[in-house]
Amino acid sequence: MxxxxxxxxxxxxxxxxxxxxxxxxxxxxxxxxxxxxxxxxxxxxxxxxxxxxxxxxxxxxxxxxxxxxxxxxxxxxxxxxxxxxxxxxxxxxxxxxxxxxxxxxxxxxxxxxxxxxxxxxxxxxxxxxxxxxxxxxxxxxxxxxxxxxxxxxxxxxxxxxxxxxxxxxxxxxxxxxxxxxxxxxxxxxxxxxxxxxxxxxTSNTSSKHENQAILDDAVNPSANAKSIFAEMMDAFLFVRKHVLLLIVSILFAFVNFCLMPFNVLRTPYVMETLQAGAGGLSLLSGLMVGGMVLSGLWMSHAGANYRKSLLVISGIVMLGLSYALTALPAYMSDFQLPAAAACCLLMGFGIPLATTPLASYLMEVTPSEMLGRVSALQSMLCLSVVPLGSLAAGALAEWIALPVLFIVFGLLLALSVIMILFSKSFRQMS
CATH class of the missing domain: 1.20.1250.20 (MFS general substrate transporter like domains)
Known part of the structure; x- marks a missing residue:
């Protein structure tokens, strides 16, 4: 062929x-x-x-x-x-x-x-x-x-x-x-x-698997539950074996933590800082997604020309700095909404740069029959601190101005790349 x-x-x-x-x-x-x-x-x-x-x-x-x-x-x-x-x-x-x-x-x-x-x-x-x-x-x-x-x-x-x-x-x-x-x-x-x-x-393999699962459940219901937990443990062992997956999960857990003030407080940010309505909220959210679309298109055409590690670092730094710059409209007298919109567009552009190479790496190293479990485990690890970040963002916003929060957490996000620069396996990721 x-x-x-x-x-x-x-x-x-x-x-x-x-x-x-x-x-x-x-x-x-x-x-x-x-x-x-x-x-x-x-x-x-x-x-x-x-x-x-x-x-x-x-x-x-x-x-x-x-x-x-x-x-x-x-x-x-x-x-x-x-x-x-x-x-x-x-x-x-x-x-x-x-x-x-x-x-x-x-x-x-x-x-x-x-x-x-x-x-x-x-x-x-x-x-x-x-x-x-x-x-x-x-x-x-x-x-x-x-x-x-x-x-x-x-x-x-x-x-x-x-x-x-x-x-x-x-x-x-x-x-x-x-x-x-x-x-x-x-x-x-x-x-x-x-x-x-x-x-x-339907395939013979999948049909046999489903029929065997039904038979096992009918003969011994506890065996079915036990095998499910065994499969869950396999996912833990796999991630433990592939250290880079664990490092990446920890990194993006911190990234998600830093993003919580913006995710939680976007509505009051639009209403109080930008003095805009629901249309303003749609604009900012839409431009973030628009930036992700543009970044995805660029990645599909030129991403293969760069190392995955370079793309990840560039994406996280761009995301963090543009996040911090969303505080700038609070100190402007005019063009507040357009300035915030430009920052959101850059934030959106940085997200696929950081995440797409890592998603590709996950698919490259994970057997297809384990992909669902391993991806679910990595998602669980990445989201593990989100509740804490959400609670912290809501509490801090009661006595700290939103622009200050965005600056602090945006800079912390940008600096988070330091934790992976010392990983030899990450630097060698092609």
Whole structure:
């Protein structure tokens, strides 16, 4: 087979000919579009309802707890279930919970404790959705098309996210928060319907595995649970063996910690520092995603010309410095929103520079049959300090000005590259 034939088989045209994958992508894009609308509307709703920065930080911390505590278990469990059923049920469940939230808020009955309950339940569902989506792609595509399929999936999700963020502010301004959140609920339901129509190809290997799992569970239910925990332990042993994965996980745990003030306090930053409305919040969030799209496009064309270690360092430094510069509009009398928007664009550009090479490295060194568990474990490690960062951000914002917080944590983020410069394995990562 010629090289040109191989290239054509990895192109977008070939991907679009695989109908189950296209249906899967459509369902995923719809859900991501709803997620991005929800991220703006929900944050705006919480701040209007509570007016408390500390409570916003606490709620965001609670949002990450299920993933940290149960993410690895959910990943191992999903490997034994039908990913299609998992995605359909979890998306339908998320739509129902979001719809209830919209109804309660519209009726004026939404209480703070409702927010915590709904947040925990939605996060629990997301613990199962993510590994199910990861395990779906190899089932729908041949191995030779996984790279192009993952690239297309990432790009499509970013575009959907960008569109949702751009639309969220307009929806809030015209339809109101309750109807905006209700639209998000409808999108999750629509995503579940699309996913239910995806036909997963069956293979003898997967069928035998599923049949054996069913038989083992029927004969000895405890054996099934024991094997799940054994598979979870395999993931720990694998990461322990590959020290660079552990170092990277620690690094990005610190990066996520430093980003929490901006993630938690973006809404009050827009309202109080920039004196802008929901449209301003959509603009900043949209430009961050836009920067990620631009960075991803650049990476796809020129990223292979640079060492992964150089890209990671450049991305983290760019992210940290542009984060610190978001404080600059607070000391400006004019053009505050455009200045903040430019900083957010640079922040977005730095994220793929830092994360994409490491994601590629993870896929290169991890056996495909362990990828779901290992990626879930790494995600759990990277998110481990997010609740602490969320709580700290909310508490500090009560007595420290937002611009000062952004400067301090942005500089700390940029300086975090020092911890990996001493790693020989990281410096040698090609």
């Amino acid at each position: 010629s090289e040109g034939a191989v290239v054509r088989k990895q192109g977008i045209g070939e991907l679009l000919r695989i109908r189950p994958y296209v249906q899967f992508m459509l369902g995923k894009v719809i859900a991501r579009f709803g997620d991005s609308i929800d991220s703006i509307a929900y944050s705006w709703m919480v701040y209007i309802l509570t007016g408390s920065k500390l409570l916003m930080g606490t709620l965001l911390a609670v949002n990450f707890l299920p993933n940290i505590l149960l993410g690895l278990f959910a990943g191992a469990l999903v490997d034994r279930m039908s990913p299609k059923k998992v995605i359909v049920l979890t998306n339908a469940g998320r739509g129902l919970l979001v719809g209830i939230t919209a109804l309660l808020f519209g009726l004026g009955q939404l209480q703070v404790w409702h927010l915590f309950v709904v947040t925990i339940l939605i996060s629990l569902l997301e613990c199962f959705t993510s590994p199910a989506e990861v395990s779906s792609v190899p089932r729908l595509l041949p191995q030779s098309m996984l790279l192009s399929g993952n690239a297309m999936s990432s790009s499509a999700s970013r575009v959907a996210e960008l569109a949702g963020l751009a639309l969220a502010g307009a929806l809030i301004a015209t339809a109101g928060i309750a109807w905006t959140i209700f639209i998000d609920a409808v999108l999750f339901a629509l995503s579940a319907i699309c996913m239910s129509r995806v036909v997963y190809p």
